[in-house]
Amino acid sequence: MPLYEYECDTCLKVFEVQQRMADAPLTSCPECEGSVKKVMSMSSFQLKGGGWYADGYASTPKGAAAGSMSPTPPSCATAGACAKCPASAG
Numbered sequence: 536m537p538l539y540e541y542e543c544d545t546c547l548k549v550f551e552v553q554q555r556m557a558d559a560p561l562t563s564c565p566e567c568e569g570s571v572k573k574v575m576s577m578s579s580f581q582l583k584g585g586g587w588y589a590d591g592y593a594s595t596p597k598g599a600a601a602g603s604m605s606p607t608p609p610s611c612a613t614a615g616a617c618a619k620c621p622a623s624a625g
Contacts, residue, residue: 548566
């Protein structure tokens with residue numbers, strides 16, 4: 536069952552309640568009977584370690600140095616004749 540976090544508008548107490556997803560949200564504080572609102576809290580789910588992205592989808596292949604691969608410049612329809620081309624910037 537999910538754990539929901541609520542904050543009381545009257546006493547400002549923050550508390551957690553384990554509820555089913557189908558249950559209606561709480562409307563009153565168990566301490567002072569004031570109105571409550573549901574609080575968005577940080578998830579406890581974390582990805583740690585190398586993972587599938589670093590192992591299989593990294594931009595640099597394993598064993599290659601980061602500076603050894605030079606990116607290919609994009610092709611230009613004007614063959615370097617425009618002002619934005621690196622070839623004409625000299």
